[in-house]
Amino acid sequence: MASAVPARNGGRAMRGGPFSGRAVLTGAGKSQVGRRLGRTGLELTVEACLRAIADAGLSPDDVDGVASYPGPGVPDRGFSGATVHELRNALGLRSRWFISSMETAGQIGPAIEACMAVSLGLADHVLVFRSVWESSAQTAGGRASVLFGDGRVPAHLEYTGPFGAPSAINWLSMPAQRYMYEHGLTREQLGWIAVNARRNAGLNPDAIYRDPMTLQDYLEARMISEPFCLYDCDVPCDGATAVIVSRRGAAAGLPRHPLTVESVGTGMFERATWDQRADLTTMAAHDAAATLWERTLLRPSDVDIAQLYDGFSFLTVMWLEAMGFCDHGKVGEFIEGGERIALDGSLPLNSSGGQLSGGRLHGMGFLHEACVQLWGEAGERQVAGRPEIAAVGVGGGPVAGAMLLSTR
Amino acid sequence: MYTRPERRLLPDPTAESSAFWTGGRDGQLLIHRCRACGRWFHPPAPVCFRCRSLDVGPEPASGRGRVAAFTINRQPWIPGFPPPYAVAMIELADEPDVRLVSNVVDVPVQEMHIGMAVEVFFEQWEDVWLPLFRPATGDAR
Numbered sequence: 001m002a003s004a005v006p007a008r009n010g011g012r013a014m015r016g017g018p019f020s021g022r023a024v025l026t027g028a029g030k031s032q033v034g035r036r037l038g039r040t041g042l043e044l045t046v047e048a049c050l051r052a053i054a055d056a057g058l059s060p061d062d063v064d065g066v067a068s069y070p071g072p073g074v075p076d077r078g079f080s081g082a083t084v085h086e087l088r089n090a091l092g093l094r095s096r097w098f099i100s101s102m103e104t105a106g107q108i109g110p111a112i113e114a115c116m117a118v119s120l121g122l123a124d125h126v127l128v129f130r131s132v133w134e135s136s137a138q139t140a141g142g143r144a145s146v147l148f149g150d151g152r153v154p155a156h157l158e159y160t161g162p163f164g165a166p167s168a169i170n171w172l173s174m175p176a177q178r179y180m181y182e183h184g185l186t187r188e189q190l191g192w193i194a195v196n197a198r199r200n201a202g203l204n205p206d207a208i209y210r211d212p213m214t215l216q217d218y219l220e221a222r223m224i225s226e227p228f229c230l231y232d233c234d235v236p237c238d239g240a241t242a243v244i245v246s247r248r249g250a251a252a253g254l255p256r257h258p259l260t261v262e263s264v265g266t267g268m269f270e271r272a273t274w275d276q277r278a279d280l281t282t283m284a285a286h287d288a289a290a291t292l293w294e295r296t297l298l299r300p301s302d303v304d305i306a307q308l309y310d311g312f313s314f315l316t317v318m319w320l321e322a323m324g325f326c327d328h329g330k331v332g333e334f335i336e337g338g339e340r341i342a343l344d345g346s347l348p349l350n351s352s353g354g355q356l357s358g359g360r361l362h363g364m365g366f367l368h369e370a371c372v373q374l375w376g377e378a379g380e381r382q383v384a385g386r387p388e389i390a391a392v393g394v395g396g397g398p399v400a401g402a403m404l405l406s407t408r
Numbered sequence: 409m410y411t412r413p414e415r416r417l418l419p420d421p422t423a424e425s426s427a428f429w430t431g432g433r434d435g436q437l438l439i440h441r442c443r444a445c446g447r448w449f450h451p452p453a454p455v456c457f458r459c460r461s462l463d464v465g466p467e468p469a470s471g472r473g474r475v476a477a478f479t480i481n482r483q484p485w486i487p488g489f490p491p492p493y494a495v496a497m498i499e500l501a502d503e504p505d506v507r508l509v510s511n512v513v514d515v516p517v518q519e520m521h522i523g524m525a526v527e528v529f530f531e532q533w534e535d536v537w538l539p540l541f542r543p544a545t546g547d548a549r
């Protein structure tokens with residue numbers, strides 16, 4: 001793999017990464033995932049968290065830290081299945097450190113904060129979770145139409161809602177069109193992100209959409225906001241994911257081989273907008289990835305598997321070039337035909353089916369899948385040859401965070 | 409060709425954005441500009457994000473620009489505002505890296521293209537004047 005590697009920032013590259021190897025992942029868990037499950041967000045959250053704790057060989061009393069995205073105060077029903085305190089209260093957790101955050105490095109920002117906490121000795125085992133029940137919430141409240149009664153639009157829609165563009169698909173479809181115009185990406189190429197996701201979802205018993213889908217199916221799908229069609233959008237679901245971030249010293253004797261957090265990408269160099277970035281064909285992902293690579297001696301060519309956010313297919317395009325897996329503007333050629341990104345390709349991508357076909361677990365599903373693959377427990381969709389290094393990039397538009405994990 | 413939709417979602421102007429939303433009353437596209445460095449910026453804020461001067465405020469921009477990016481929205485999000493319609497990021501002639509999200513109207517959607525020269529007009533809804541764009545007549549630079 002080549003090469004748009006951001007210049008490493010001199011002395012900031014660290015052999016052991018920013019945490020000197022002290023932050024490790026020791027367990028991962030996922031709740032039931034599906035459409036309209038009729039279970040509460042807290043119930044799903046508890047299920048995922050207890051599974052992650054057991055997976056790490058711990059008991060709830062061993063967990064002394066909790067972290068989650070986004071926390072309280074989120075107006076959209078279904079976007080937050082449980083807050084940190086709701087989960088702490090439900091499980092009776094005694095916490096030495098906890099946090100929820102939304103203005104952070106994407107939906108995995110709290111996992112990065114957990115790495116900081118264990119590295120500093122503030123906690124031994126941090127439970128990190130993300131929980132959604134958007135499928136049930138949107139069924140109850142309706143999604144296809146957006147209305148705010150007789151009131152005015154909320155602040156985040158001030159400059160888009162009045163023009164009939166209340167959805168992120170509108171905000172993203174414009175830069176995507178620009179990228180196609182400048183760099184020649186075609187829908188026939190972009191479609192391979194969705195086809196690849198569906199192909200992998202067929203091997204994942206927990207995925208929502210598992211029926212085979214061809215590139216022709218993609219090209220014939222209903223347009224939502226050009227150039228995006230229905231299959232460029234992820235599928236809302238009910239479900240929760242959790243991982244355990246541990247202090248390496250506290251992980252001795254646990255059943256799983258600890259996964260080292262080699263680096264994290266937390267940068268954001270421009271204003272947090274969808275439309276004012278100097279180069280419309282890049283996103284916050286590029287800044288997050290630049291900081292990920294400046295903090296490690298590992299290179300994009302060292303990466304065995306990639307789990308890159310696909311809330312919309314084009315976001316995976318952004319992450320592929322942001323992470324340096326191909327040059328700026330060249331993603332179309334990289335994904336065309338779908339061979340390089342297949343499970344047996346040079347860069348297996350979104351092996352669980354991503355959010356496009358697996359379900360919109362909102363970011364943390366990618367971190368969960370990276371762990372499962374590195375532990376060699378992904379069943380039928382397991383990447384052969386025992387992958388050792390996984391890249392995770394999460395978020396879209398002005399939201400981005402990245403992690404690099406290894407088995408060493 | 410363009411007919412006003414039955415309904416639009418309306419902004420709730422803030423102290424900083426009210427000039428932007430009401431300049432159309434006088435036919436003016438009011439965009440924030442820094443009086444120290446002379447550069448325009450959007451969305452409005454109490455400080456210039458480039459030079460950090462506090463000497464900023466709304467000034468009339470030319471109202472001309474080009475389509476930097478666009479989408480044809482085909483999803484019915486808002487009852488009374490039926491698709492298809494063009495949503496675009498308009499880069500202002502005054503400051504090309506200032507972009508406004510708006511609608512481009514009076515153009516068949518299949519003829520929308522990046523680089524199209526456009527000019528502003530305003531559509532009043534209650535106490536706000538929405539800046540919309542249509543193909544430029546005359547010299548659009």
